[in-house]
Amino acid sequence: MADAAHEHAPARGGSGGLPPQGSAPPGRLQHHFESMAQQKEAASLGMWVFLVTEILFFGGLFLAYTIYRWEFSRAFAHASQHMDILLGTVNTAVLIFSSLTMAMAVHSAETGRKKLLIGFLVATMVLGAAFLGIKAVEYTDHFHHHLFPGPGFHYPVPADARAAELFFSLYFAMTGLHALHMIVGLGILTTLLVMAKRGAFTPEYNTPVEISGLYWHFVDIVWIFLFPLLYLIGRHLH
């Protein structure tokens, strides 16, 4: 299995003269790392540093949300009642399910099961696409009801219109940025799928699956916060 994988692997690192130490398969250990474990740790660390920038990127939007919700709490709660809670809850479940399949894809790569890995990557992509499809249905519904901020914005309660427009500005910015991350994630998964089919991953080398998983789970976490803050804040007022 490992040998088949390395026929397709570019001969990096191994050509440096010194043989890689320990159980490191030839060609997968870059020359500037001392072991496969160190190489994987460095890649995970780099991914986490990127995710920290993402935390603060989304954090700015959450901060804007917090301040405007503090200022216009009642109007925000009422504007939130225009969300479809059933679709929102289903989408949360879909995304959590996709995190499970992603975690299982990492597990399959770590245990060297190529067919399972491919199956779980496809399942994650299908669930990710389903999430975006449901989101598109919701967006269509908001456009239909003139809830997209701008000249066409129309709100049934004129006194709350300005604050509601702020709520929907934040809603479209936050869920739109989140959806963009999902689309990027689907691109990453497509790349992983091609690599997996070529047999690029083994129990010794599966770092791309692991760190792509980190990204996918991060996007899931963003939604875990968006869902209650955008969909559920006006529900107790019914």
Place this chain on the structure above:
Amino acid sequence: MSRQSTVDSRQGEHDHVVPVKVYLAVFVTLLVMTAATTVISGIDLGPWNTVVALVIAVFKASLVVLYFMHAKYSPRLIRVVIFGGIFWLAIMLTITFSDFVSRGWMS
């Protein structure tokens, strides 16, 4: 040299493969918590609605970070970076928000 030894001493921990059972338990808990947050949001708890929703969201996010993202099994350096990210987010949120809320107090 010392760099290598720190890595090797943790190698077993870092290569830890999380059992499928753990993933399934986390998945079921996340689904139950999603149902819980939706149901509780329909009950009028006053200002506590937001608190409960955020506590549940933080709990769900912690499960994802610890188990799906393997933070529980990661080297200390990675856990420090994760903590640093959350800590800086907390600085941004609390200092900006405390400034915003307290502005009216002086006038």
